Amino acid sequence: xxxxxxxxxxxxxxxxxxxxxxxxxxxxxxxxxxxxxxxxxxxxxxxxxxxxxxxxxxxxxxxxxxxxxxxxxxxxxxxxxxxxxxxxxxxxxxxxxxxxxxxxxxxxxxxxxxxxxxxxxxxxxxxxxxxxxxxxxxxxxxxxxxxxxxxxxxxxxxxxxxxxxxxxxxxxxxxxxxxxxxxxxxxxxxxxxxxxxxxxxxxxxxxxxxxxxxxxxxxxxxxxxxxxxxxxxxxxxxxxxxxxxxxxxxxxxxxxxxxxxxxxxxxxxxxxxxxxxxxxxxxxxxxxxxxxxxxxxxxxxxxxxxxxxxxxxxxxxxx
Ligand SMILES: [Mg+2]
Numbered sequence: 001x002x003x004x005x006x007x008x009x010x011x012x013x014x015x016x017x018x019x020x021x022x023x024x025x026x027x028x029x030x031x032x033x034x035x036x037x038x039x040x041x042x043x044x045x046x047x048x049x050x051x052x053x054x055x056x057x058x059x060x061x062x063x064x065x066x067x068x069x070x071x072x073x074x075x076x077x078x079x080x081x082x083x084x085x086x087x088x089x090x091x092x093x094x095x096x097x098x099x100x101x102x103x104x105x106x107x108x109x110x111x112x113x114x115x116x117x118x119x120x121x122x123x124x125x126x127x128x129x130x131x132x133x134x135x136x137x138x139x140x141x142x143x144x145x146x147x148x149x150x151x152x153x154x155x156x157x158x159x160x161x162x163x164x165x166x167x168x169x170x171x172x173x174x175x176x177x178x179x180x181x182x183x184x185x186x187x188x189x190x191x192x193x194x195x196x197x198x199x200x201x202x203x204x205x206x207x208x209x210x211x212x213x214x215x216x217x218x219x220x221x222x223x224x225x226x227x228x229x230x231x232x233x234x235x236x237x238x239x240x241x242x243x244x245x246x247x248x249x250x251x252x253x254x255x256x257x258x259x260x261x262x263x264x265x266x267x268x269x270x271x272x273x274x275x276x277x278x279x280x281x282x283x284x285x286x287x288x289x290x291x292x293x294x295x296x297x298x299x300x301x302x303x304x305x306x307x308x309x310x311x312x313x314x315x316x317x318x319x
Contacts, residue, residue: 007091008119011100012084017113020081028115030080036135039077043067047125052169057095059188060128061102066190067211068132069110070261073197074209076142077134079112085129087122110194134198142200142207142265144224151205151266151292153229154275156193156284159214160250161186161239163257173245182241190261196282197263203274207265213256215298218264222296231290233303247304255300255307266292 016022021029032038045064047053065082072079084103088095107114112132165183167173192209200207206225208217214236222229233251242250267275272288279286300307 007093008086008096011096012114012117014104014114016081016115020113020115022081022113022115023117028081028083030115030133032080032135035138037138037141038080039072039075039134039136039141040131041068041071041075042129042131043071045128045130047127053125056188057098058102061099061104062106062189063102064128064130065103065106065112065132066192066261068130069106069112069194070190070192070209070211072112072132072134073192073194074142074207074263074265075134075136076140076198076201076204076207077136078198079110079132079134079194081113081115082107082130082132084114084117085127085131086117086119087127087129088119089122089125112194136198136201140201142197142204144206144208144221147206147221147225147227147266147292148268149227149292149294150269152269152272152288153218153231153264153266153290153292154204154286155210155214155237155262155264155289156196156279156286157191157260157262158237158239158285159210159255159260159262160242160253160257162190162259163213163253164239164242164245164249166259167253173249176245179241179244183239186239187259190259192261193263193282193284196278196284196286199278199282200263200265200267200275203271203278204265204267207263210258210260210262210264212258214260214264215255215300216258218298221264221266222292222298225292226296227292228295229290229292229298231298231300233300235287235289237285237287237289251303251305255303 161183165187168180206221
């Protein structure tokens with residue numbers, strides 16, 4: 001990193017918490033507790049592909065970290081730290097100040113300190129790469145392959161808001177344009193249930209964060225576990241602000257809309273009381289929406305629009 005890019009150090013050189021060697025040496029050093037495994041995940045965000053060029057830089061800083069700590073939560077891991085790679089067409093100090101503020105606020109909130117990174121000049125827009133590391137008790141990671149027939153299927157939070165926000169930004173449903181202000185934060189500032197997710201280790205079996213849509217992501221668990229699922233649409237929590245939209249729009253947003261960064265997980269029915277207590281402790285809404293069964297594919301009951309006839313990408317994609 002040289003020239004004007006040394007300026008970037010000003011925005012990202014944060015003191016590391018005790019016990020961690022952070023920015024400033026050849027490597028960061030992170031302690032991993034005895035009996036634990038290191039959980040590592042990485043995500044790449046490319047301007048024009050994953051975010052609009054005019055996205056608020058503070059929201060972008062938030063989201064770049066959020067999508068990674070969401071993956072840690074989906075593994076049942078507790079965050080240890082993260083590294084950031086940033087490729088920028090030019091040094092824009094106002095942009096960097098806002099981006100780093102959004103990144104740092106979430107990093108402080110979820111306890112995932114920035115411990116290193118690299119920057120370089122980009123020839124084509126902004127590229128953001130974040131790698132997050134966490135730790136999870138050996139044998140207690142929430143692997144996709146761990147679901148068993150009879151398991152409850154749970155989701156956290158509510159679904160559909162980010163997808164409809166994206167559609168509104170693309171100019172769809174102009175008669176509902178006023179909804180954008182309400183829904184936009186769910187697209188630009190997702191709030192993954194990080195502490196709740198790490199608390200699920202040892203309680204839940206399989207988990208995934210909803211990045212590509214409930215049906216598609218649950219499908220990944222089913223495929224890895226060799227199971228099928230029955231979902232009751234009337235139990236699936238749609239974001240309350242979607243009420244004014246057509247049922248077909250809501251259904252597609254809820255079942256297939258991505259960018260949610262809430263968790264879908266499975267657990268033995270015997271774990272219900274403990275999971276509800278954990279959710280209460282962390283202020284998280286967690287609901288049972290169906291059950292794992294032998295076989296394959298996802299059957300959705302009580303859906304207002306018959307599935308498979310509306311171009312539901314992700315529905316029954318392997319059944
Ligand atoms: Mg994921």
